[in-house]
Amino acid sequence: MANLSLKHIYKVYPNGVKAVNDFNMEIADKEFIVFVGPSGCGKSTTLRMIAGLEDITAGELSIGDLVVNDMEPKDRDIAMVFQNYALYPHMTVYENIAFGLRLRRIPRDEAHPNGKFTKEEINSRVLEAAEILGITEYLGRKPKEMSGGQRQRVSLGRAIVREPKVMLLDEPLSNLDAKLRTQMRAEISKLHAKLNTTFIYVTHDQIEAMTMGTRIVVMKNGFVQQIDTPKNLYNYPGNKFVAGFIGTPQMNFFEGTLKKEGNSVRIRFDHSEAEITVPYSYFYKTRPDYLDGEKKVVIGLRAENFSIDPETLKTADARIPFKVSHKEELGNETLVYGDINMEGDGYVESTTRIIIKCREDVDLVSGDVAEAALDLDRIHLFDKETEVSILPRVPEYNYLDCEVEGGKLNFLGQTVELPPAIACEDGAGELLIPSDAIYAGGPIKAKVVGTEKAGELELCNLELGGRRLFAVAPGEGVEAGVGIDMKKIAIRRGEQEIVHPMPLKMRFEGKMTKRKETEEVEVKGKKKNKKVIKFYLSIEGVEFPAPAFITSKLIAALTAKRVFETALSFECTPYGLVPGETGIPATVERILDYGAEKFAVCRVGEQEVYVKAEEELSGEIFLTPDFNTIGVIQTDMDIRIV
Numbered sequence: 239m240a241n242l243s244l245k246h247i248y249k250v251y252p253n254g255v256k257a258v259n260d261f262n263m264e265i266a267d268k269e270f271i272v273f274v275g276p277s278g279c280g281k282s283t284t285l286r287m288i289a290g291l292e293d294i295t296a297g298e299l300s301i302g303d304l305v306v307n308d309m310e311p312k313d314r315d316i317a318m319v320f321q322n323y324a325l326y327p328h329m330t331v332y333e334n335i336a337f338g339l340r341l342r343r344i345p346r347d348e349a350h351p352n353g354k355f356t357k358e359e360i361n362s363r364v365l366e367a368a369e370i371l372g373i374t375e376y377l378g379r380k381p382k383e384m385s386g387g388q389r390q391r392v393s394l395g396r397a398i399v400r401e402p403k404v405m406l407l408d409e410p411l412s413n414l415d416a417k418l419r420t421q422m423r424a425e426i427s428k429l430h431a432k433l434n435t436t437f438i439y440v441t442h443d444q445i446e447a448m449t450m451g452t453r454i455v456v457m458k459n460g461f462v463q464q465i466d467t468p469k470n471l472y473n474y475p476g477n478k479f480v481a482g483f484i485g486t487p488q489m490n491f492f493e494g495t496l497k498k499e500g501n502s503v504r505i506r507f508d509h510s511e512a513e514i515t516v517p518y519s520y521f522y523k524t525r526p527d528y529l530d531g532e533k534k535v536v537i538g539l540r541a542e543n544f545s546i547d548p549e550t551l552k553t554a555d556a557r558i559p560f561k562v563s564h565k566e567e568l569g570n571e572t573l574v575y576g577d578i579n580m581e582g583d584g585y586v587e588s589t590t591r592i593i594i595k596c597r598e599d600v601d602l603v604s605g606d607v608a609e610a611a612l613d614l615d616r617i618h619l620f621d622k623e624t625e626v627s628i629l630p631r632v633p634e635y636n637y638l639d640c641e642v643e644g645g646k647l648n649f650l651g652q653t654v655e656l657p658p659a660i661a662c663e664d665g666a667g668e669l670l671i672p673s674d675a676i677y678a679g680g681p682i683k684a685k686v687v688g689t690e691k692a693g694e695l696e697l698c699n700l701e702l703g704g705r706r707l708f709a710v711a712p713g714e715g716v717e718a719g720v721g722i723d724m725k726k727i728a729i730r731r732g733e734q735e736i737v738h739p740m741p742l743k744m745r746f747e748g749k750m751t752k753r754k755e756t757e758e759v760e761v762k763g764k765k766k767n768k769k770v771i772k773f774y775l776s777i778e779g780v781e782f783p784a785p786a787f788i789t790s791k792l793i794a795a796l797t798a799k800r801v802f803e804t805a806l807s808f809e810c811t812p813y814g815l816v817p818g819e820t821g822i823p824a825t826v827e828r829i830l831d832y833g834a835e836k837f838a839v840c841r842v843g844e845q846e847v848y849v850k851a852e853e854e855l856s857g858e859i860f861l862t863p864d865f866n867t868i869g870v871i872q873t874d875m876d877i878r879i880v
């Protein structure tokens with residue numbers, strides 16, 4: 239039993255393939271995690287790094303409280319089950335299961351004078367595992383005398399007897415036929431419940447992922463796309479890839495445009511006459527520039543969120559016509575295929591094909607033109623180019639019209655004094671307030687119309703001046719009033735951003751260095767000189783003693799040989815740069831006064847640097863990074879090491 243932590247994990251193979259990029263995840267004890275994605279997405283590589291079968295290029299992997307990057311696989315207290323069983327053909331099932339235990343070294347004590355499990359212990363573990371897996375009667379057989387499903391049980395048995403902290407399973411069911419796979423799926427879930435161990439399971443099969451995982455990691459091209467529960471992945475996919483990968487039949491994707499007209503939005507479907515007008519309230523979370531009637535979007539709706547039921551059609555807010563091409567009768571349900579382009583072909587996947595899941599009898603036949611009702615609550619929208627959701631569960635920004643007038647900002651019927659840090663010419667503009675920049679305890683009286691739980695986050699829905707505002711975890715007491723963290727806002731006028739948010743991340747260039755130094759030590763009360771090697775971080779040409787945890791991470795990631803030649807970037811926030819007597823020389827150019835907080839804008843070489851100014855800062859100063867919050871990145875590959 240153990241929790242796992244993967245921090246900024248990367249894998250670059252010697253041939254240069256970047257198989258895993260910045261994988262971050264905290265896995266709780268006893269979770270059943272599934273890594274899923276198409277072939278080559280990096281899921282096995284990640285699993286093999288956890289197992290210790292593959293070196294970690296950069297990042298930190300912990301099992302329990304131990305960093306295990308450099309720990310041998312056999313010492314990691316994990317067990318792995320593979321697709322190809324990897325059983326010894328000349329041994330019986332019993333021997334196969336017992337084999338690992340016989341070889342295992344354990345601490346010597348009275349009961350184990352030779353540092354090995356006793357025969358009785360091995361026997362009882364093998365019998366117990368066989369019992370759990372229902373293979374007791376086959377213990378005397380050889381693997382070749384067993385079916386694929388039974389062999390996979392044996393390899394599970396071999397893993398179980400080790401009583402590992404973590405069970406890793408790499409596509410264990412892919413050699414089995416469909417029926418057996420379904421059965422084994424259930425058995426593995428049962429096994430997980432019984433063993434109370436953390437499971438990590440790799441598969442390319444989304445159904446396996448959805449039915450077994452407590453949480454699923456969807457991967458593509460070495461990048462994590464989304465980590466969430468099966469239900470959340472299904473209902474709130476963060477991009478079109480996840481939306482299309484999870485669920486059968488695949489989500490319908492249409493291309494089109496959205497145009498806001500008063501309190502409605504007109505949705506036009508490309509290559510089709512289909513057009514619907516729906517209340518704007520469905521699009522509160524969408525960025526206004528997607529509602530201009532021009533920007534191309536992808537509209538996603540699952541097959542079960544269409545209906546051809548006459549009663550539903552009668553009362554539906556929105557309907558679109560389609561031409562039927564064919565049906566798939568699956569007994570309990572029928573999939574109706576068609577096209578919203580009357581010239582289209584519902585047999586091939588396209589941006590106008592529609593698949594509708596029907597529970598009721600369908601008397602439509604090929605060539606019929608019918609109508610489908612849309613369940614607008616379930617609509618998904620994606621940017622056509624980036625494929626990122628533009629109707630996200632948690633919107634990053636609130637976009638509002640605003641007017642600047644004599645140092646005051648007017649929006650949604652409110653007038654807020656602009657702080658001295660923000661100088662802006664009078665005129666109209668678009669105000670961007672990040673949803674994490676609205677906090678409880680300010681002067682703006684907004685009506686709380688609801689809160690949503692989005693994973694760990696609490697999203698507060700506010701109404702102000704007839705508009706909806708979203709605030710991420712604003713804190714207690716929103717009812718009494720909210721404020722806006724002005725350093726995070728932006729104002730746009732036309733194409734231009736005339737007020738920028740203050741940068742909250744800055745990067746400095748540097749590297750790690752070492753020096754031999756003489757240190758005075760006391761040996762038996764006498765002072766002696768000793769030669770020691772000291773490590774430094776050279777940041778913008780200034781050397782700082784390297785904290786031990788950073789040194790060890792850098793050496794682990796880059797090896798002692800390369801570590802001193804590698805260009806590094808150091809990432810700091812304005813709160814992580816401390817002015818003092820020594821450090822990186824900087825010249826204070828001006829002070830940004832946001833009212834509640836002040837920041838010094840400093841010049842360091844060519845770069846503008848922002849520093850939290852607790853006291854008045856001016857002239858030449860020196861900055862020391864806070865090494866507890868600093869980020870260290872290998873510059874060339876853009877790999878985060880700390």
Ligand code: ADP
Nearest residue numbers: 251253255257276277278279280281282283284
């Ligand atoms: P998956 O398990 O998702 O199918 P893998 O983790 O096996 O994907 O592979 C991820 C990427 O890394 C692929 O592009 C694959 O070709 C590459 N790769 C895997 N193993 C090696 C290796 N030993 N050497 C070089 N490239 C590899």
